[in-house]
Amino acid sequence: MENNVKSGSLVWLRRDLRLEDNKAIEKALNIDNSITLCFVFDKEILNPLLSEPLAIRDSNNLLMDRRISFIYHSLRELDLQLKEMGSLLIVKYGFSSEIIPELVKKLNIKNLVCSSDYEPSAISRDLKIKNIIKENGVNFISVKDQCIFEKKEILSKSNTPYTVFTPYKNSWMKKFFLMGSLDSNYKKKDLSQKILQFTKNENFLLPSFQEMGFSNENSLPLEIKCGSSGARFHLKKFLNIINSYKLNRDFPALSGTSHLSIHLRFGTISIRMLIKEVLGKNQETLTEGSETWLSELVWREFYMQILFNFPHVSKGCFKKHYDSIKWISSDLLFEKWRQGSTGYPIIDAGMRQLNQTGFMHNRLRMLTASFLTKDLGIDWQKGEKYFALKLNDFDLSANNGGWQWAASTGCDAQPYFRIFNPITQSKKFDPEGKYIKKFIPELNNLSSKYIHTPWLAPNHILKEAGIIIGLDYPNPSVEHSSARVSTLKRYNEAKN
DNA sequence: TGAAATGTTGGGGCG
DNA sequence: ACGCCCCAACATTTC
Numbered sequence: 001m002e003n004n005v006k007s008g009s010l011v012w013l014r015r016d017l018r019l020e021d022n023k024a025i026e027k028a029l030n031i032d033n034s035i036t037l038c039f040v041f042d043k044e045i046l047n048p049l050l051s052e053p054l055a056i057r058d059s060n061n062l063l064m065d066r067r068i069s070f071i072y073h074s075l076r077e078l079d080l081q082l083k084e085m086g087s088l089l090i091v092k093y094g095f096s097s098e099i100i101p102e103l104v105k106k107l108n109i110k111n112l113v114c115s116s117d118y119e120p121s122a123i124s125r126d127l128k129i130k131n132i133i134k135e136n137g138v139n140f141i142s143v144k145d146q147c148i149f150e151k152k153e154i155l156s157k158s159n160t161p162y163t164v165f166t167p168y169k170n171s172w173m174k175k176f177f178l179m180g181s182l183d184s185n186y187k188k189k190d191l192s193q194k195i196l197q198f199t200k201n202e203n204f205l206l207p208s209f210q211e212m213g214f215s216n217e218n219s220l221p222l223e224i225k226c227g228s229s230g231a232r233f234h235l236k237k238f239l240n241i242i243n244s245y246k247l248n249r250d251f252p253a254l255s256g257t258s259h260l261s262i263h264l265r266f267g268t269i270s271i272r273m274l275i276k277e278v279l280g281k282n283q284e285t286l287t288e289g290s291e292t293w294l295s296e297l298v299w300r301e302f303y304m305q306i307l308f309n310f311p312h313v314s315k316g317c318f319k320k321h322y323d324s325i326k327w328i329s330s331d332l333l334f335e336k337w338r339q340g341s342t343g344y345p346i347i348d349a350g351m352r353q354l355n356q357t358g359f360m361h362n363r364l365r366m367l368t369a370s371f372l373t374k375d376l377g378i379d380w381q382k383g384e385k386y387f388a389l390k391l392n393d394f395d396l397s398a399n400n401g402g403w404q405w406a407a408s409t410g411c412d413a414q415p416y417f418r419i420f421n422p423i424t425q426s427k428k429f430d431p432e433g434k435y436i437k438k439f440i441p442e443l444n445n446l447s448s449k450y451i452h453t454p455w456l457a458p459n460h461i462l463k464e465a466g467i468i469i470g471l472d473y474p475n476p477s478v479e480h481s482s483a484r485v486s487t488l489k490r491y492n493e494a495k496n
Numbered sequence: 497t498g499a500a501a502t503g504t505t506g507g508g509g510c511g
Numbered sequence: 512a513c514g515c516c517c518c519a520a521c522a523t524t525t526c
Contacts, residue, residue, distance in 0.1 A: 250497085362497095363497090366497070405497085414497075414498080415498090417498085417499090418497095418498045418499075419498070419499070420498065420499085421498075421499060421500090424498085424499070425498090481500090484499085484500090
């Protein structure tokens with residue numbers, strides 16, 4: 001085996017779980033006559049989840065995680081697509097740094113091809129594997145897939161990465177509209193001609209949930225459809241409402257956002273395809289809605305290049321002097337925030353949505369993050385970590401960027417003295433309290449006048465609504481205006 | 497991708 | 512008619 005001439009590509013899928021418009025597959029098709037596809041459930045990523053005390057568990061104490069289900073179902077769809085071509089998807093469970101070199105050896109592969117991943121841990125993992133397989137004469141080839149512009153492709157005039165969004169976006173747009181077609185240059189037919197055919201006795205079954213220490217697949221409902229077919233479904237739905245995106249996206253009671261974040265996270269649809277659909281034919285056909293949404297996609301790439309160029313953000317503040325902020329370490333207050341019982345309905349609704357569904361509307365991500373850092377005075381990294389555990393669409397760069405924005409410790413963050421007032425924001429973006437009531441049904445009978453501040457409702461109103469404050473729904477855990485003053489003080493101290 | 501504090505303006509009530 | 516006050520509405524500055 002060792003002496004045989006190596007041939008073919010192994011395409012290692014990671015955050016690009018699709019066959020259409022996949023740059024790693026495209027690359028492999030261009031350099032080789034035979035292609036195999038694989039995916040690894042990586043113990044390096046999953047083991048910390050298995051020992052996470054705040055994770056959701058079933059009655060047998062087995063871990064339930066919607067992301068695992070999402071990946072699993074998406075892989076099954078991929079596997080079916082490949083089986084129609086007489087092949088299959090190789091799925092393994094273990095440490096990538098062991099599994100991938102083994103697989104490369106077993107299949108006698110010449111090239112390992114994958115889409116680039118820009119997270120610090122992924123970069124070191126890939127480098128490790130690159131060095132291992134190099135010793136056996138196997139090439140490690142990674143290509144840009146998950147963004148339009150990566151690494152240092154967008155630089156300022158002084159040849160340094162942008163740290164402010166607006167000039168980054170201007171530069172991004174300019175470069176983007178000078179670019180050629182976004183179309184991929186292969187068809188499903190090209191793939192089916194080159195994909196390695198497997199015989200029935202090959203033992204490459206998907207590992208079961210139980211094998212990986214997880215609960216069975218149907219334990220947690222996922223509101224989002226999985227796989228490439230799911231991505232197309234949600235895209236189609238979103239294209240019907242994109243024209244009102246700018247108007248509706250900030251109102252969590254409306255379904256004004258795309259719900260495509262999880263698909264972008266796992267690459268069940270390509271960013272190029274999304275942008276092509278959004279742009280229509282050219283820049284001139286951009287509407288207010290699609291322009292606003294495109295801008296959100298640029299935010300995504302902005303934070304991706306921030307993480308790549310300033311990897312220290314994953315461990316601390318982008319602006320290092322803010323590492324000296326004296327945070328308040330109250331386990332009790334953090335618990336209240338985490339569980340959605342701060343006493344501020346809009347905040348609690350957001351946290352309960354996260355806990356119940358694994359999703360949180362973007363406006364609520366800003367509000368709950370602001371509340372944790374600026375009202376409770378708790379370290380943003382504690383919140384970041386909790387979101388990382390709970391969000392179905394969790395992405396390190398976006399999550400970190402968002403938290404540092406809210407905590408005012410990041411690049412182009414909101415100024416530290418811009419502090420959301422949870423009551424004002426609640427009245428502004430959920431005026432009727434529809435979103436609040438969806439996740440806090442115990443406040444169902446409260447009128448929109450008092451839904452934002454139940455503790456201020458007169459006794460007879462509370463009685464009619466059947467609510468005892470402190471029993472059915474908690475008292476506010478902090479008073480906003482005084483919390484605001486002390487936050488301003490603490491930030492000022494860190495600044496000087 | 498704020499909010500609060502402070503400043504300014506202008507209309508109406510009223511002596 | 513006039514000045515004065517009140518205060519809402521808007522504008523600016525400050526955090």
